[in-house]
Amino acid sequence: MDQKLTLNGNPITLTGYNINGNNYFMLRDIGRAVGFSVAWNGSTRTVEIDTARPYEEEQPADSVAPTDGSRYVPQVGDxxxxxxxxxxxxxxxxxxxxxxxxxxxxxxxxxxxxxxxxxxxxxxxxxxxxxxxxxxxxxxxxxxxxxxxxxxxxxxxxxxxxxxxxxxxxxxxxxxxxxxxxxxxxxxxxxxxxxxxxxxxxxxxxxxxxxxxxxxxxxxxxxxxxxxxxxxxxxxxxx
Incomplete structure (x- = not known):
């Protein structure tokens, strides 16, 4: 659900998730609103937050998931x-x-x-x-x-x-x-x-x-x- 908040006195809206009576927000949504970098490091399986860098939208990786029924042989790095x-x-x-x-x-x-x-x-x-x-x-x-x-x-x-x-x-x-x-x-x-x-x-x-x-x-x-x-x-x- 949409949750209204204020950031430096200015109203903003983020999508909130109520889980077991507590409100949660996506870290990326917070990073986007506040303006700090949030990135996922797949090799170390770590969320990396850098408040000195501005937020940048992460470009999705090209997916090789087959969709036409042809034979797919997976490769390392796919x-x-x-x-x-x-x-x-x-x-x-x-x-x-x-x-x-x-x-x-x-x-x-x-x-x-x-x-x-x-x-x-x-x-x-x-x-x-x-x-x-x-x-x-x-x-x-x-x-x-x-x-x-x-x-x-x-x-x-x-x-x-x-x-x-x-x-x-x-x-x-x-x-x-x-x-x-x-x-x-x-x-x-x-x-x-x-x-x-x-x-x-x-x-x-x-x-x-x-x-x-x-x-x-x-x-x-x-x-x-x-x-x-x-x-x-x-x-x-x-x-």
């Missing part, structure tokens, strides 16, 4: 702009395709082994970044649209070649026009999904063969902690 205004810098990608369960980089996306045009058109969800500051560290989740499509295409090939969900290499439909398999590329918060990493096609296969007809919710996320890449996490649920 900066991701978060919805809360934080610029999250990637500092370590040594785990990318290099952990105890991965033999090497993933290949290209699956190619059709059935008639994909027989499936309902599926729109990719919007690019999304989630930023969390927890006691255990600073986390970043980037929706990986490319790997989400890997999950989708794998499932489409399974459904288009299974006798319970296909006919003549095409997805089967019920009497009311409902598809034997429905695919959703995001998971609502009320649905509890199963997570696995790294990528294993067998995880999709095993779930599909356990209940071929149905609705499948799926999504993939790149996970970082304190700037360090942790994993690409695959989430799926069949109902």
């Amino acid at each position: 900066t991701i702009r978060c919805p809360d205004g934080t610029d999250y810098t990637i500092t370590d990608v040594s785990r990318w395709d290099k952990n105890a369960f991965v033999s090497g980089p993933l290949g290209e996306l699956p190619q059709p082994t059935c008639d994909w045009s027989s499936f309902p058109e599926i729109e990719l969800p919007a690019a999304e970044v989630r930023h969390f500051q927890l006691e255990s560290g600073e986390y970043l989740f980037i929706r990986n649209l490319y790997e989400t499509r890997r999950m989708q295409y794998t499932l489409q090939n399974l459904a288009g070649n299974h006798p319970d969900t296909s006919k003549d290499g095409k997805l089967a439909y019920g009497g009311k026009g409902s598809p034997a398999v429905s695919i959703k590329l995001s998971i609502p918060s009320e649905i509890s999904a199963y997570s696995f990493w790294p990528w294993r096609e067998s995880e999709i296969e095993n779930l599909f063969h356990s209940c071929p007809p149905g609705t499948y919710y799926m999504e993939a996320w790149d996970v970082y902690k304190d700037g360090v890449f942790q994993r690409t996490e695959y989430n799926i649920r069949a109902v």
